[in-house]
Amino acid sequence: MTMKIRSELITDLKGFIEIRPKWENLHRESESRSISTSWAWMWTWWEVFGDEGELIIISIYDDDELIGVAPLWRRRVKRFGLISTFQIKLLATGEKGKDEICSDYLNLILRRGREEEAIKGMFDLLQDERWDEIVIEALEAGSGTVELLKRMASDRRLKMEELGRMSGFYVELPESWEDYLPRLSQSFRKKIKRNRRELTEALFRAVKTHSELETTFGRLIELHQERMRSLGKPGAFSSERFTEFHRLISHRMLDEGKLYMRSLELNGETIAINYGFKEGDVLYLYQSGIRSLRTNRISPGIALESFCIEEAIRAGLRRYDLMRGDEGYKFHWRPVKHEMVNLKIRRGR
Template identity: 25%
Template sequence: MEHSRHGKLVVKRSTIGKDDLATLQADWQRLEKIANGSVFTSWYWISTWLKNIDYKAKLLTVTFNQEIVGLALVVERSENKYGNSIKQLWLNRTGDQVKDQIWNEYNDVLCAKGTEHAIRAAIINFFEQQTIAEELIIGASDETIQQTPISSNVLVHTSWATVSYSKALKPEYNELNQFLSELSVNSRQQIKRSIKLYGGLDSIHITPAQTADEAISLLTEAGELHKQRWKQRQSGFENPHFVSFHHQLIRDHFDNGCIDVLKIKNDQRVIAYLYNFKFKGNVYFYLSGIEYCDNNKLKPGLVAHSLAISYYANLGFKKYDFMGGEGRYKNSLSDEQSRMIISNFRRRNLPFMLSSILRKAKALYSHKNANNNASNNANAS
């Protein structure tokens, strides 16, 4: 067991096995109650993930006066970079693209709300002091993760970034028209026209799965549509690990009330399936299966999400989170945007320093080139 001290915070790294799960669950769920975490750092997600990777992760425990104040799991991995084998630690992920296609967002250490920077700094300090890895990868997370105070011996690189969208829910959205009234004229007209073409609001029904078996069945139906939609980019439903993880997640935790699979249809046809997670008053839209057709006046995605927003507002939820990924429909239906990133915390060694210098030089060149082009265009006009 390795450990390091960061002020009065002590970080320990230890192995875990099935015999440790009961204790880990109790510690995790105790912190979960006072954390500002998401469903992706909840025991629901974490316990299923551990099971699916056969518990091949190490536990980082942060203590203050011998009380546990922070928890995270890391997987060790080596990757060839810059002609060298670089040892990595992946926080709550494996670093294996196939296994990580399950894609967790809002990924971070688990700790009490308001202590995130201090606990994360202690873990980064542990990484810096130990010799087990040259790189610690955390994400996808909110970009504020990079406000964590770190030593000058650690470099930070953003290896991936996207926009995340969400919509604050109001009780009055239980009336769909109240929600639609806040959208742009164009979006509102498209949705109302689509609903009319689907036979009117009274003809459209949202049916949530009632059992784990039904949820898996509906998710399988959604998967067929998802594969059709993402033929050019491999759908997760083509990945056995992805399918196995979500089936296990549903079997283990559907009865805890954290999972919804919604089937949205009119009297003749399926419009869409939505696979959502529910946690601490928030709804996380994870994926959809959309029944597209040749009639471009039908907007099944806009209709499905608008109805879902009204549905969850009626149930008392506070936020509908579209999560990361560009999408016109997300922009149309949301009222808040943020930036989601993957952060690589790296030892200040020669390969990483050279890489950082080259990236900055390339960015500076691109910026100057863009300014020169703009100046030339202005002079020519």
């Protein structure tokens, strides 16, 4: 039986909405499944940042079966203030520095076993499109997509280069909290025990309603910004667009059962918040807000993180992802290091 691979271009919001059910079904089965490649994440990003370019989402089909989605957008950029070029990027990338939402684990959404055909379909359609370069950011370095892009770009005499790498960290979760603790240093285990003991009266709360989310999200901003200002930094929520994106996506993920927001409350005051998302068997810790207490003996952040990791283990999750960045606190939890890569594909001159 001859396969009939075809590629279609989506350039408007109507098409973006209509592909949602098929995108979500494909996403659940794809090796590139992550919170950042979900339809809701990409849609919300475009809702906030889409005024800076045009949609060019490519859907690849085998007859009526969706085997791939390339979630792309295009914009004009100037080089050296003079030369204007057409650049294609993945959705959820390309914000101005202060607005950057730092989407990790980006990728093309590809059906398992059909990756090569889907990527070929993407390149076939792009052959007749207007572009000078394609920039793909935060792609898992170990993903098979990297080698497929490299090979297919070479076959088409396109130039592909690596722009750089970034490190991320995640905790591989065992079957029980008791199995996890021995991985940690003795001194850090003592810190966890002491903080839990000192904060025995603190309440560990989960956000379950939209009204709770509004209140907790506002407190998250306060705690995060206070901490960043004390370090002489502007803080992520100083950006209106960053804040708008997260207000929207947090409510949508709550509706989908994917929001993960936990807090510690002591004497009626919220002193620590973790904000993230669940996708499949992975919990992504995206942002936190911690109040500095007047004693060095107590760290609400350590206590909250330990409760969250223990909860994730009990829920049967496979990974507790600390996302990109090499902040010192992450290493106490004995994470696994991984790399994400940024790539550029250029048409020959």
